[in-house]
Amino acid sequence: MKTGIFFGSTLGTTENIAGQIATALRISPDDIHNVADTDPSAVQGYDCLLLGSSTWGAGDLQDDWYDFIGKLKNENLSGKLVGLFGCGDSGSYPDTFCDAMGHLYDDLSGTGCRFIGACDTAGYSFDSSEAVRDGKFVGLALDETNEDDRTAERIAAWVETLKKEGL
Incomplete structure (x- = not known):
């Protein structure tokens, strides 16, 4: 299954995470795309x-x-198949933690894609999130500001979930 990673990153954190996910899934750097300079038609490949x-x-x-x-x-x-990942700061923004994932989910819900990779919210510290549906995050939520020591473990678990769900 051909997989492409598409990310938006201002400070480089999400770009770094995209690279870590690519490494874990053995995805070529050629298949990692910054949405700032990528045409959306690239998803067709x-x-x-x-x-x-x-x-x-x-x-x-x-x-x-x-x-x-x-x-x-x-x-x-x-x-x-669509898997979502997002970075947030649960310490400074506990009421909007990883909301961007929820926005992507909502925006793509009517497109015919099938979402994979929902993650349990257990073990996270936050008050609320637009990225939670039916008690789970719609994708991989990461907090590089407060919980960066859990990132590798969370990516590894997410990769296994993606594989079980069809990747």
Whole structure:
């Protein structure tokens, strides 16, 4: 299954996470795309899309995602698997932790894609998140500010979940 990673990153944190996920899944650097300089039609070359965004402000997407997601919603995503990952700061923003993942999920819910990689919220410290559905995060939530010591373990567990769900 051909997998592409698409991320938006302002300070480099989400880009770094995208690289770690690529390493764990043995995805080529050629299949890692910064949405700031990628045409959304690039998703057509992939069966599975792993989409990552940090959360900014009051629960907003990373800036580069706005144009990209608007166009991505018009792409044919029927039958594609989509896994989401996001970075947030549960210490400073416990009420909007990883909300950007929830926005991506909502924006793509009507496109015919199938989401994979939901994660249990157990072990996380936060008050609320737009990325939680039915008691689980819609994807991999990471906190590089307060819980970076758990990142490798969380990525490894998420990769195993993705594989079990069809990746």
